[in-house]
Amino acid sequence: MKKLLLLTVFALATAVTYAGGYRVSLQGQRALAMGHTGVAVVNSAELGFFNPSGLVYLENKLNISVGGFGVFSDVVYQNEQTGDFERTNSPVGTPLYLYASYKITDWLTAGLSIYTPYGSSVDWEDDWAGSHLVNNIELAAIYVQPLVSVKLSPYFSVGGGPIYVTGNVNFNRNLNRTLSDIEGNRSEVTAEASGVSNWGWSASAMFTPTEDLRVGFNYRSEIILKAEGGDANFENIPNSPATPFADTEFSAELPMPAELTVGLSYQFQKKWLFAFDYNMTFWSVYESLDLDFVDPSIPDSKNARMYEDSSVYRFGLQYDATDMFTLRAGYYFDESPVQEGYFAPETPRNDSNNFTAGLSIDVNKHFAIDASFLYSRFKEVDASYDYYSENGQAVPFSGTYKTSAFIPGLGITYKL
């Protein structure tokens, strides 16, 4: 009986998990305004993320790009059978970036990049219908990367460098659909880990066959964040030997998948630049999220994710309107890595169509103000997560979801 209850309580389909992909593609104002293209665009220090090998082609000695975004993203969920209706009240995300490059010689440039390519912030109302999967979650990973960019010939350059990642995660969910303490408060767990770090690398190349055409390639390695000694705090646990959930530590692994980008840019009629990028994010590394609790009386939690590698198709256009103004626009299609039946409400993203625009204002020959704007359009989707179970029986959580994201951004480019 006791054992049965334990099992019941611990179908812990834990949620350090950010379905829909927790990739945050906001790594520069100029690139984002052009549909987040940039693997073959030589424009600013933003290359420090998109294609470090291109840094060596920047004309100025010192290039700095710094900026940030306001992410206004929310999700609405409903179940027509029960009438359950929920809207996230997620805090505004503020991913930031800083890129700097310094030309040492004509053929060698050094750089430093700081950026936040992975993250998630979703806040559902506590004890909502899907609270056994997630109440709220916050994930952030900061990448710090020293770079070199080397021009091997007028037509060809390579670049790259090691990446240091530090991340933190905080998520809260109810232990199951029903367990409550004597006061009727739902039993919940908060898992928190910060300062989780690891190393990775990126490598890139750029080929410039003619003055107007560039072709780029960039690969960023997979980095697995291994949280050891994270805090698992249990609250509202009944005072019973059948529910021995004392606060403990946990370990878990969360992958920041590898990403491959190839693309080209083409300059035409002097004032126009067209760019196309193809991204592949190797999400298939994210097969399962396993939480290993140090306390042996708390069963470990294994949760199938089974993500698939996913593609993004990006298109961008730039127009030098005047000496002062540069206008940009773009579009990209972002494929979800989540397979059918694995759609969980932690970051419920399905395929999206994304529209971008932006501009740069050259204030003087050193300073430019960059602004961009992204609107992500998600289709309404009927979806379910089928891998939560009670007493060995799968209990799907299904409903209709719609996500929206509206992301304005502002940055500065400095050249010397």
Add this chain to the structure above:
Amino acid sequence: MKNYLKYLPFLALGVISCEPELDNPVDKVGFYSNGEADFSNYVAIGNSITSGYADGALYISGQENSFPNIMAQQFARVQETNGFTQPLMADNAGGLLLAGTQITSNRRVLAFGPDGSPAPKVYTGMQPTTDIINGLSGPFNNMGVPGVKSFHLLAEGYGDITGVPAGTANPYFVRFASSPQTSILADAVAQNPTFFSLLAGDNDVLSYATSGGTGVDQVGNLDPRTYGSDDITDPNVFASVYSTVVDAMVGTGADGVLMSVPDVTSLPYFTTVPNSALVLDAETAASLTGFFQAVAGIFAQGAIQQGVDPAVAQGLAAQYAITFNAGPNRFLIDVPVSQTNPLGFRQMTAEELLVLTIDQGALAQGYGSVVLTPEVMQVLGILQTGGTPTAEQAQLVLGAVSGVDDKDVLDTLELQALATATNAYNTTIKSVAQANGLAFADTNLLLKQVASGGVAFDGGVMTSAFVTGGAFSLDGVHPTPRGYAAVANLVIDAINQTYGSTAPKVNIGAYGTVTLSNEVQ
């Protein structure tokens, strides 16, 4: 730059309008239809089941999961309502105080013993704080009052605190009655409801059943003032009261739903302790069989000695030569001494039931069969060797028979009385519903389903098994939140059918069952 600033408000507007919107959101007025019903002011009338009572007490989280509260939350998804107020207790301990003295028990919780075996125990983790001298100011949409029988709905002064010690008033109603003189019905009508639910009649049979039928079947007695608390209410009294209540509610212009009285003998209170729990090995079975042959022999001999015709004496004695087999055997029960059963005991029939509160330790010690003392064994030895025991010794053998007391068992006649009354009540309820064009929710049918096979849901099957089945709380009578959710769904279905509404049902898997705690004594 100033020129651009004026566009900032539009940018802000853009942010706001960026909230995701579903094509067909359920929170939009009109997604669900209230049909011909108006749920804006729903009042629930009834007894403990309506109040959300569970685990032998009324407490806040139980009330929050009362079936009327669950229904009201679903109604609020259908149309704008005035909300649904309940006379919430002061805590989750349950238990009532009268001027500081506790008058009802705390709730029960599931506690685990040192050996890991679970058992329901009274929660002692906190003192009850709900003192009935602290009246609440209503009105309250949930007018469910634990312990109410049908005729109490009309009783004036039922909320008068001075009547509590004498039992003429109900401590739960005392808390929220609008005045000491009022009745439950008067307070319900005064709210001018647009919709009502009525579940009454359970307690008119239940207390008789839980008392093991020690009360009186008052059929034919039309004066409920003369009834004891464990009596069965006369069906004509029920019918008259029921019609009065419904007429008064319909008179306010309200639509509503009437709920049938469940067959209380299907509750875990009566189905948990099996009547065949006398499990014997072959040796014990044989010795018990031998014992009762001795009983029959002693009885026949005594009767013949008193001048009874030997054939008649043998015939009467035969009923006491009960055979026991290896495995489960049915218990013996005490019955009134009669000419056909001069010793006043017999074996239970397959249909007869034991109550949950029976002393199971005593059962293991021979309660319900025979208490075999060494002295009794000695007499049996004398009989086996062909000797003749003395009259005193013979009496010792007869006295060793230990039938289950009347208070612990529902026998055939008592079951019949319960069934007859329940059926009569339900006939009334159905015809009153039809006559008034009200919805009829067959609570009785739902209980039958739960008790025979169970009700499937997304996380398994909910059955009436005590503690583990999920439908019933630890008092064996009242539902768990999950059980109440199933009741709410049943009632919503009935309402939707009758009024053409489309109120959504809940997922019973999202509702809990029994509460664990080891804060017990």
